[in-house]
Amino acid sequence: MKIKKSIPVILAACAAVAVVGGCATDDSSKYDELNAKLDLNYSKIVLTVTDKFDEDMVLTDEYEMTFSGGVVTVNYSVERFAEISLDSAAAEKITIEGKAAVMGGKITYIRGEEVSLDALIAGSGLNFKKEYFSYAELTDSRLKADVTNPGGFMGSSSLSCTDMKVNAAFGDAFNTVTITYTAQGGNEVEYLYTFTV
Amino acid sequence: MQKIFKSILSFCLAIAVCLGTAAICGATQYQVADAATVDTYYNGITATGGTQLLGQLHDLITTTHTYYTSYNDCKADNAKKTDPGSKSNTVMEFYTHIDIDASKWDVSGGWNREHVWAKSDSNGLWETSGAGSDLHHIRPAEKDLNNHRGNMKYGEVTDGKEEYTSVSHVLGGHSSGSSTTGTFEPLDNVKGDVARILMYVYTHYNTYSNSIFGGNATTNGKGNGSYFGTINFTHIVRASNEDAAKQLLLKWNKLDPVDQIEIDRNNAVYAIEHNRNPFIDNSSYADAIWGGGTVDPNPGPGPTPGPSDTLQSIRLNATSLNLGVGDTYNLTVTPTPSNASKSVIWYSYDDSVATVSDDGIVKATGAGTTAIAAISTVNSSIRATATVTVKKDSPTPTPSGTFEAGTYRLALNITASDITKKLYFTGSLDGNNYGLTTTDVNNAAEVVAEKVGDGYTLKVGGKYLELEKATNSYGSTVSRIVLSGSSSGKWSYDSDLKVLTWTLTVNGKSYYLGSYTNSSGKTFETISSSETKYISGTNAENVGVTQFPVSFEKIGGEVPPTPDKLQEIYINPSEFELAKGESTKLTITSVPSTARAEVVWSSSDTSVVTVSQEGVVTAISAGTATIMAVCKGSDLIWAAATVTVTEDEPVVIVSQTAQAFHNAVAAINAKGSFTEFRTTINTAIEAYKKLSEADKKEVSSDIDKLNAIIVIYNELVKVCNGAADDADKSALNGAGRFV
Numbered sequence: 001m002k003i004k005k006s007i008p009v010i011l012a013a014c015a016a017v018a019v020v021g022g023c024a025t026d027d028s029s030k031y032d033e034l035n036a037k038l039d040l041n042y043s044k045i046v047l048t049v050t051d052k053f054d055e056d057m058v059l060t061d062e063y064e065m066t067f068s069g070g071v072v073t074v075n076y077s078v079e080r081f082a083e084i085s086l087d088s089a090a091a092e093k094i095t096i097e098g099k100a101a102v103m104g105g106k107i108t109y110i111r112g113e114e115v116s117l118d119a120l121i122a123g124s125g126l127n128f129k130k131e132y133f134s135y136a137e138l139t140d141s142r143l144k145a146d147v148t149n150p151g152g153f154m155g156s157s158s159l160s161c162t163d164m165k166v167n168a169a170f171g172d173a174f175n176t177v178t179i180t181y182t183a184q185g186g187n188e189v190e191y192l193y194t195f196t197v
Numbered sequence: 198m199q200k201i202f203k204s205i206l207s208f209c210l211a212i213a214v215c216l217g218t219a220a221i222c223g224a225t226q227y228q229v230a231d232a233a234t235v236d237t238y239y240n241g242i243t244a245t246g247g248t249q250l251l252g253q254l255h256d257l258i259t260t261t262h263t264y265y266t267s268y269n270d271c272k273a274d275n276a277k278k279t280d281p282g283s284k285s286n287t288v289m290e291f292y293t294h295i296d297i298d299a300s301k302w303d304v305s306g307g308w309n310r311e312h313v314w315a316k317s318d319s320n321g322l323w324e325t326s327g328a329g330s331d332l333h334h335i336r337p338a339e340k341d342l343n344n345h346r347g348n349m350k351y352g353e354v355t356d357g358k359e360e361y362t363s364v365s366h367v368l369g370g371h372s373s374g375s376s377t378t379g380t381f382e383p384l385d386n387v388k389g390d391v392a393r394i395l396m397y398v399y400t401h402y403n404t405y406s407n408s409i410f411g412g413n414a415t416t417n418g419k420g421n422g423s424y425f426g427t428i429n430f431t432h433i434v435r436a437s438n439e440d441a442a443k444q445l446l447l448k449w450n451k452l453d454p455v456d457q458i459e460i461d462r463n464n465a466v467y468a469i470e471h472n473r474n475p476f477i478d479n480s481s482y483a484d485a486i487w488g489g490g491t492v493d494p495n496p497g498p499g500p501t502p503g504p505s506d507t508l509q510s511i512r513l514n515a516t517s518l519n520l521g522v523g524d525t526y527n528l529t530v531t532p533t534p535s536n537a538s539k540s541v542i543w544y545s546y547d548d549s550v551a552t553v554s555d556d557g558i559v560k561a562t563g564a565g566t567t568a569i570a571a572i573s574t575v576n577s578s579i580r581a582t583a584t585v586t587v588k589k590d591s592p593t594p595t596p597s598g599t600f601e602a603g604t605y606r607l608a609l610n611i612t613a614s615d616i617t618k619k620l621y622f623t624g625s626l627d628g629n630n631y632g633l634t635t636t637d638v639n640n641a642a643e644v645v646a647e648k649v650g651d652g653y654t655l656k657v658g659g660k661y662l663e664l665e666k667a668t669n670s671y672g673s674t675v676s677r678i679v680l681s682g683s684s685s686g687k688w689s690y691d692s693d694l695k696v697l698t699w700t701l702t703v704n705g706k707s708y709y710l711g712s713y714t715n716s717s718g719k720t721f722e723t724i725s726s727s728e729t730k731y732i733s734g735t736n737a738e739n740v741g742v743t744q745f746p747v748s749f750e751k752i753g754g755e756v757p758p759t760p761d762k763l764q765e766i767y768i769n770p771s772e773f774e775l776a777k778g779e780s781t782k783l784t785i786t787s788v789p790s791t792a793r794a795e796v797v798w799s800s801s802d803t804s805v806v807t808v809s810q811e812g813v814v815t816a817i818s819a820g821t822a823t824i825m826a827v828c829k830g831s832d833l834i835w836a837a838a839t840v841t842v843t844e845d846e847p848v849v850i851v852s853q854t855a856q857a858f859h860n861a862v863a864a865i866n867a868k869g870s871f872t873e874f875r876t877t878i879n880t881a882i883e884a885y886k887k888l889s890e891a892d893k894k895e896v897s898s899d900i901d902k903l904n905a906i907i908v909i910y911n912e913l914v915k916v917c918n919g920a921a922d923d924a925d926k927s928a929l930n931g932a933g934r935f936v
Contacts (some may be wrong), residue, residue, distance in 0.1 A: 010912045038934055045935055049928045051921045056872045059921045063928075065935060072936045080921060081914040084878055084907050086885060092875060102936050119926040125934020156930035179931075185920045 008086035026081070027130050030138055034128035042174050043067060044196040052188040057081075059093070072102040078115050126177070126193075143168040151182065160184045173197050238473055239528055244413075245492045246485035252413025254475050254482065257401050259418030262401070262472040265669035268325035270469075271310045271335045271654075273299045277467040280337050283530070283539040289458070291390070292346075292369035293362055295556065303340060306362075311338030313394045315348035317377070318433045320426065328402045329426030332466045333474050334394055342369045347376025351391055352435025352445065358813070359782075368782050371811070380435045385780035385815045389453025392446040393476040395433060396483055400475075403428055443487040450476070451484045452815075454778055457536045508537040511573055511581045513783055515770025518585045520551070520561035521790040526769055528557040528583055530571050531776070541571040551585045561587040583770070588788060662702040765793035768838040769828055773808070775816035775842050783812040783838060785826060794834075796826040806840050816842040855892040858884040862899040865906055877901075878910060 012140035047063040064075040078096040100113025107117050128143070130136075132153045136145035147164035151157045168174065177193040241257060244250035266275070273288070280289045282296030290297050291311055301307025313334055316324055323329035338346075346360070349372060357373030357380070371382045383391055404425035405414035417425045429440035455477050462475045475485050484490030510533045518526055532539040543553040547567035553559050559569055566586045573579040600697040646653040655662035767786040775781060787794040798808045805820035814824060821841045828834040862879040867874050881903050893900060 030629045036241060039385050045932065049921075049925050053916075053917050053920075054871055056870050057917065059389075059917070061921070061925055063932070069934075078675050078925070080918045083911040083914050084875070084882070086882060086904060086907060088882070092872070116922070116926070117929065119929035120936055122932030122935055124931025126931045127934075144530045149240065152932055154927050154931045174501070183920055183924060186918070187918070187920050187924075189924045191931065193932070 025140065031128045031130045034143065034168070034170070037172075037174050038126055038128070039168055040197070041067070042173070042195050042197055046192075046196075048190075048192040048194070050192075051183075053186075054192075070103065074100045074102060074117060074120070076100070076115055076117075078126040095167040127153060127155055129153075141170060144168075146173075147179070147181075154179075163187070204691045234490060239475070239478070242492075246490065248411030248486075250482065250492065251400060251486045252405075252410040252415070254486075255403070255405060255410060255414040256416055256418070258397070258401050258472045258475060259405075259420060260416060262418055262420060262470055264470050265327070265420060265424075266330050266332050266470060268310070268330040271330055272334060273302060275332060275469060276308075276337050278469075279332055279462050283541075285540075288337040290342075290359075290362065290369075291338050291341060292387055293339070294386075294458075295362065295808070297337065297339060297525075299711075305341055307340055308337045309340050309343060311336045311343050311346075314398045314428075314433045314878060317348035318350060320428050320432055322402060322426040322428055323424070326426045327420065328398050331398070331401070332470055333463075333472075336394075341370070345372065345376060346370070347379075348380045349374065349376060349379040349381035350433055350435040351395070352380040352382060354380055357382070377652060379675070384782075385813070386453055386778065388449035388498060389451075389455065389480075390459055392449040392453075393455070393459070393480070393483070395430065396450075396476045397474040399428060399430060402426070427654050447483055448490045450480055452778070455480050456778075458867060461536070463475045502504050508531045508573060508575050508579055510577055511539065511541065512774055513571060513581045513583050515773045516583050517772045518559065518583060519767035519786055520559070520564060520585060520587050520769065521786050522587060523790075524561045524587075524769075524786060526559045526784070528553070528569060528571065529561055530557070530581070532573075538573070538575045540574045542574060543574060543588070544570045546570070548589050557585075559585060561585065564588060588767075588786075611704075624878060626681075656752065759825050762830065763794055763834060764768050764788045765835060766796065766826060766828065766836045768824065768836045772837045773838070773840055775814065775840060777816050777818060777842055777844060780813055780815045783808075783814060783824065783826075785812070785836070795829045796835075798824045799827070801825070805842055814840060816840070818842060819844055852889075852895060854884070854887045855895045858888055859899050862896075862903050862906075867906075867909075874910065878906060 020135070034096065043066065044064045045067075047065070049061040049063075050057040051061075053059075059079045059081070061078040062076065066073045066075075076096075076098055080096065082091055082094045096113045096115055098114060099110045100114075100117055101108045101110055102117070102120060105121055106119065127161050128151075132149040133145035134148050136143065138145075144167050147153050147166055150161055150164045151159050153164070153166070155161060160169050161181040164179065166177065166179050168177045171196065174193070174195040177191075179191040179193075181189055183189050238261070239257070242250070242253050244253050246746075264912055275284070276288045277299055280291070281287070282289045282299075284296055286299050287296035288299050288308060289295070290308060291313075299306045299308075303309045312323075312329065313336055314328065316329060319328065320552055328334055336539045342360060342362050354371040354373045357371045359368055360370050360372050360381070361368055368384065370381055370387075372379055372381045374380055382388075402425055403409055404427070405417050407414075407427055419506050429439055430436070430446065431439050434442035434445055436442035459477045463474050467473050479493065481490060481493040485492045487547065511530050512533070514529045514531070515526070520526060526671055528543075530539045530541050541557075542558050543555060544560075545553045545567060546550055546569075549563050550565040550567040551559050551561050551569065553569050557571070564587050566584065568582045568584055571580045572581055643654050647656065767788075769784045773781065783798075785794050785796055796812075798810055800806050800808045800810055800814075801824075802820065802822040803817070805818055805822040806814050806824065808814045808824050812826070819842050821839065822842055824838045826836050827839075858881065863885040864878040865874070865881055885900070885903065888896070
């Protein structure tokens with residue numbers, strides 16, 4: 001499990017470095033601060049994935065992660081288009097819902113239909129590095145940028161897309177991180193990470 | 198849908214269409230009519246090909262030809278039996294298949310006897326007897342079209358003109374050259390009929406001793422000896438030699454297979470003359486004699502002759518039309534089954550948008566959208582409709598400047614006779630007697646218009662054409678035309694009325710041109726509309742304007758005027774069905790209507806339909822294809838039409854539930870939104886659930902098609918779901934930092 005830090009620790013660490021004199025507030029350190037914010041103790045993080053294939057072809061998936069006592073509980077609701085057969089006409093979509101627990105690097109499905117959560121275990125996660133971005137507007141409360149290294153930023157080497165952009169809102173901690181891109185197949189994708197301290 | 202998903206769908210749908218149809222392309226279908234009669238009639242034919250078969254057929258059709266019809270026998274009484282139209286007391290015109298009133302004999306717009314093998318091309322063998330009055334050979338033809346064709350030889354026309362019936366303006370074929378030395382190419386759905394008639398005449402009227410029979414013909418039967426002689430195919434077919442002529446006819450024989458009309462006609466003539474056209478009864482004979490093929494001794498049963506089958510449905514040759522105001526289009530009806538009555542009543546839902554004549558000719562009258570219905574007179578619940586959208590013509594030229602500066606010829610439109618005439622100036626250019634006339638007289642100078650600002654100046658011979666008030670020799674106040682070196686006024690153009698207007702104001706009153714008589718007693722005819730009033734006397738100063746209804750034509754060789762800029766084009770019809778082997782000609786509507794559109798035609802699938810550069814579409818095999826018309830010089834201006842080719846004999850569905858299912862499958866729409874695609878599939882599935890086992894046998898091909906479409910839909914779903922899985926995986930990768 002990644003080491004979570006509390007906000008005061010982060011601030012104290014930066015202050016100590018500043019006193020020593022080696023930590024000027026240049027861009028790189030601001031991106032480090034963003035990474036540090038990712039590692040804070042959030043009580044809940046909701047990941048909403050929206051896939052738009054056409055005006056009337058949109059899939060929305062939600063993964064609600066709650067953190068308690070070293071266990072991450074994931075309540076998920078995943079939409080997929082339903083197949084049709086001659087035996088029955090189909091609704092447009094089916095929704096797969098369930099609940100899983102992640103502990104000690106393992107996934108335990110508690111109820112409902114299973115979905116693939118392996119990437120949650122294997123992924124290295126978001127990574128704010130200055131060299132991953134261009135046309136960045138970074139302030140004390142917002143980062144808006146084009147993502148030039150989607151795989152590095154998302155921690156996923158297999159990601160193939162174009163026009164990835166990020167729009168993050170934060171204070172002492174993250175409020176939201178919105179990532180959009182166009183996938184290889186042409187569908188438009190949006191990730192919305194919503195953070196609750 | 199996004200690019201990848203659209204490409205998946207269009208590729209797979211092409212497969213789905215093929216899976217859903219039972220057509221087998223390329224197989225030659227030989228059809229035999231009235232099996233019982235044929236079995237007996239052709240009992241003595243033992244040869245399998247070549248001159249032996251030709252000789253046996255000659256003997257057969259000459260010896261059984263026991264009643265030689267007279268020329269008088271080839272008029273309405275028999276024509277209504279052999280070539281009945283779809284309505285009572287009509288005959289079917291040979292080249293166009295339109296109905297003509299049987300009583301309109303030998304008048305313009307009516308019909309007369311057409312020697313398919315022209316008399317002048319018979320090597321002197323017939324006039325009005327023998328082959329010249331053989332009902333297998335003589336067909337009703339529209340009189341003017343018959344005249345146009347004259348004694349042209351049949352052949353393929355690559356660079357000719359279109360030939361229409363004079364009144365109904367229905368296309369009957371293409372021709373090049375004069376009526377005596379030219380070439381005539383019938384439409385594709387008539388070519389086979391022509392070929393089989395010529396083969397009959399050749400086989401019958403060559404005398405038995407001719408070398409073409411190789412000694413295998415023994416008699417001329419009961420005909421007068423003078424009926425027989427020597428005729429070659431090159432007498433009537435435009436070809437380099439006899440072999441090439443035969444090959445062309447064999448090609449037409451295959452291109453346009455025997456249909457029920459020919460079979461019925463063969464039976465009708467048989468009942469009168471007692472002989473038959475063997476090339477209709479078994480179209481493998483032609484190949485066997487001249488093409489190196491062999492006779493199919495057991496060809497499959499063709500369309501069953503006899504009493505008309507019960508009408509199941511009708512379809513129109515177009516389901517969607519885009520017309521400009523004043524355009525016309527001829528809708529025609531095809532019944533199912535094909536030998537059922539196609540008699541209909543035509544009805545327009547809004548005459549202010551489009552009218553329809555009793556013959557199905559639609560005329561666009563005003564902007565808007567309406568529907569034209571064909572209602573069966575046999576069963577009024579059986580109908581078919583076509584949507585007509587009429588676009589308002591872009592006014593041209595307009596004073597706002599879309600009509601560009603340049604030099605134009607005025608074409609004067611006379612409302613009464615609806616004939617466009619040119620506007621000429623006649624009379625002395627130096628004297629006082631001027632006039633405008635519409636007749637082309639010697640030494641008349643044409644009036645040309647130059648755009649100036651929002652109006653026009655008119656010039657004759659470089660001088661300005663003006664009107665002025667004058668007093669004639671009788672002391673009456675008249676207006677007259679003068680030519681001057683400068684222009685004192687402008688002619689304005691009313692783009693809605695298409696009228697060129699001159700207003701001359703003198704002392705606050707307006708004067709206008711009328712007719713007047715000069716001192717020599719010569720009267721210049723008025724060229725104005727009926728609203729024009731004359732100025733005469735002291736109190737006859739009427740307020741008004743002189744109006745000349747005109748249109749503008751570009752003059753070549755001068756300051757090149759810019760033609761009306763083409764904005765867009767439409768193909769008519771934009772959606773239609775054809776049966777295999779059928780042809781139809783597409784037309785282009787330009788916007789604005791006065792802009793010229795020269796297009797390049799193409800077919801998206803030539804195995805389904807081909808299209809000539811004249812816009813003639815020919816159905817090759819069952820399926821769906823897109824016909825494109827792209828403007829030459831501007832491939833950004835284009836239009837497309839969708840054509841569906843059905844089997845020769847549309848499936849007759851008896852059960853209502855089966856029909857409902859068939860309709861639901863046909864209505865599945867993969868071209869619209871994903872939602873509509875899914876909804877239409879679901880509708881078809883619901884209809885499928887209502888089918889009985891017997892119903893399922895009736896519509897098995899539709900079930901196959903639906904299954905194929907469901908496979909395509911599910912493939913699309915799998916691709917989209919897979920893409921969504923990949924997106925989630927990356928998102929969860931990002932969230933991996935938090936766990």
